[in-house]
Amino acid sequence: MRVSFEVNGHEVTADNVWPGESLLYVLRERLGLPGSKNACEQGECGSCTVYLDGVTVCSCLVAAGQAQGRAVRTVEGLAESGDLAERRLSPVQEAFVEAGAVQCGFCTPGLLVQTDDLIERTVGQGGGVPDEAEIREHLAGNLCRCTGYEKIIDAVRLAAERTAAQRDGGGPA
Amino acid sequence: MDFLSPSTWEEALAAKSAHPDAVPIMGGTDVMVELNFGRRRPPALLDLTRIPQLRDHGPDDGYLRLGAGVPYTTIIERLRDRSPALAQAARAVASPQIRNRGSVGGNLGGASPAGDAHPPLLAVDALVELASVRGVRRVAAREFYHGPRRTARRDDELISAVLLPEPAGPQSFSKIGTRNAMVIAVASFSLALDAQARTVGTGIGSAGPTPLRAIEAEKFLASEFDWDGAASPSPATVTRFGELVASAARPIDDVRGSAHYRRHALSVMARRAVSWAVTDYRKEIARCA
Numbered sequence: 001m002r003v004s005f006e007v008n009g010h011e012v013t014a015d016n017v018w019p020g021e022s023l024l025y026v027l028r029e030r031l032g033l034p035g036s037k038n039a040c041e042q043g044e045c046g047s048c049t050v051y052l053d054g055v056t057v058c059s060c061l062v063a064a065g066q067a068q069g070r071a072v073r074t075v076e077g078l079a080e081s082g083d084l085a086e087r088r089l090s091p092v093q094e095a096f097v098e099a100g101a102v103q104c105g106f107c108t109p110g111l112l113v114q115t116d117d118l119i120e121r122t123v124g125q126g127g128g129v130p131d132e133a134e135i136r137e138h139l140a141g142n143l144c145r146c147t148g149y150e151k152i153i154d155a156v157r158l159a160a161e162r163t164a165a166q167r168d169g170g171g172p173a
Numbered sequence: 174m175d176f177l178s179p180s181t182w183e184e185a186l187a188a189k190s191a192h193p194d195a196v197p198i199m200g201g202t203d204v205m206v207e208l209n210f211g212r213r214r215p216p217a218l219l220d221l222t223r224i225p226q227l228r229d230h231g232p233d234d235g236y237l238r239l240g241a242g243v244p245y246t247t248i249i250e251r252l253r254d255r256s257p258a259l260a261q262a263a264r265a266v267a268s269p270q271i272r273n274r275g276s277v278g279g280n281l282g283g284a285s286p287a288g289d290a291h292p293p294l295l296a297v298d299a300l301v302e303l304a305s306v307r308g309v310r311r312v313a314a315r316e317f318y319h320g321p322r323r324t325a326r327r328d329d330e331l332i333s334a335v336l337l338p339e340p341a342g343p344q345s346f347s348k349i350g351t352r353n354a355m356v357i358a359v360a361s362f363s364l365a366l367d368a369q370a371r372t373v374g375t376g377i378g379s380a381g382p383t384p385l386r387a388i389e390a391e392k393f394l395a396s397e398f399d400w401d402g403a404a405s406p407s408p409a410t411v412t413r414f415g416e417l418v419a420s421a422a423r424p425i426d427d428v429r430g431s432a433h434y435r436r437h438a439l440s441v442m443a444r445r446a447v448s449w450a451v452t453d454y455r456k457e458i459a460r461c462a
């Protein structure tokens with residue numbers, strides 16, 4: 001079957017899709033977007049997390065046909081667009097790099113998308129910087145086998161604080 | 174494999190009737206795992222995500238009508254007051270990403286004895302609405318679970334909604350697992366008191382071939398509970414209630430826990446649920462006074 005939808009603002013079409021195939025497979029194997037990772041294919045690890053119509057989901061658990069006509073945003077869509085050469089990392093991506101929250105990096109794309117969502121739902125809605133309990137709760141479905149999570153939590157807090165500072169008029173902190 | 178993608182409920186019912194072996198897919202959080210691992214190769218998938226009314230919720234003649242496809246996140250964020258036990262159960266499901274997709278209709282469709290929605294549906298005496306081209310019928314959740322993953326739903330039927338009675342007293346849900354998130358229950362328990370009818374409802378999960386009620390325990394607590402003042406029940410009463418709940422379970426030993434541990438966990442959860450109910454009941458009395 002043929003499936004068309006929007007990815008990171010662009011219309012895309014995949015052909016010869018097997019109806020039982022996942023959105024994750026279509027993104028990685030048919031559309032050349034390998035940012036979302038395949039680590040478990042059973043919803044346990046969160047490394048395939050993407051936005052589907054503005055809501056974060058495990059793309060390994062979405063049937064390709066369910067994405068027809070919908071809007072998907074992947075980790076590739078977090079960085080500010082523009083020329084590839086001058087593309088800037090998003091505040092969440094910057095914070096992960098700075099805080100040392102990336103080791104092997106396999107979990108990172110999913111964590112970035114889920115963190116982006118947390119910041120959007122808290123600071124982005126006029127709320128405060130999420131506390132540690134809220135951060136852990138929101139990232140409970142994202143597994144990391146390397147870091148021990150402490151630096152990931154630091155990175156999320158850093159990204160949230162900077163976003164809040166920017167929102168409150170201070171410009172980039 | 175075919176991918177059927179109806180955009181109206183009538184089309185969905187017609188498709189299910191024409192293809193009774195098509196597998197419905199809503200959030201996909203159970204179905205896709207089975208497909209990804211090759212455990213299931215159905216002749217067709219019947220996508221239900223484009224049918225608007227499956228995502229609706231609202232009052233319906235003394236009930237809260239919850240469309241079968243309403244995701245857990247919506248129940249937690251918007252329906253906590255109108256379905257307290259179910260909202261607590263929804264909160265205990267998996268992770269935020271799974272809760273954004275997974276639905277009560279999917280939990281009922283799979284009918285795993287470990288599904289978190291089942292104990293609250295039993296405890297509050299909810300109704301499951303089933304529809305086909307032949308018509309619509311409502312089955313009490315208490316009559317819905319027939320055996321391991323077997324239910325009252327017929328092959329040509331889809332689940333359209335669940336109907337939850339307006340809360341008439343304290344409700345709770347608790348679950349035992351190895352982590353605070355992302356766990357299939359080792360055992361779970363839900364308690365709902367109805368202050369008007371002076372009845373007690375229970376639901377037991379993950380401790381039998383189907384979700385279960387503890388009927389003796391319900392009758393016992395209804396007769397012992399101080400419905401006028403919510404005076405603390407005696408330790409003996411609370412202990413007895415825990416024992417009756419544990420003895421209603423029919424658990425097995427498996428990788429998640431032993432039968433013995435499950436019974437023990439249920440008695441502990443049941444005793445705690447009584448103390449929460451007493452506290453909540455008193456608050457309610459104070460609020461109304």
Ligand SMILES: Cc1cc2nc3c(=O)[nH]c(=O)nc-3n(C[C@H](O)[C@H](O)[C@H](O)COP(=O)(O)OP(=O)(O)OC[C@H]3O[C@@H](n4cnc5c(N)ncnc54)[C@H](O)[C@@H]3O)c2cc1C
Binds near residue numbers: 358
């Ligand atoms: C990592 C992970 C963790 C999980 N943790 C939990 C947990 O803690 N607690 C828990 O209870 N569950 C858990 N689950 C299981 C799953 O998320 C739930 O059972 C969820 O409620 C399924 O809903 P869904 O909409 O995704 O169902 P789907 O996968 O779309 O469907 C599930 C079943 O129901 C049928 N179905 C769906 N909708 C209908 C309908 N309207 N009419 C008839 N049949 C229908 C399908 O054919 C299928 O058999 C977990 C799953 C994963 C992957």
Ligand code: FES
Binds near residue numbers: 039042046047048049
């Ligand atoms: S690959 Fe989707 S959750 Fe692990």
Ligand code: FES
Binds near residue numbers: 101103104143145
């Ligand atoms: S950095 Fe390796 S899994 Fe997280």
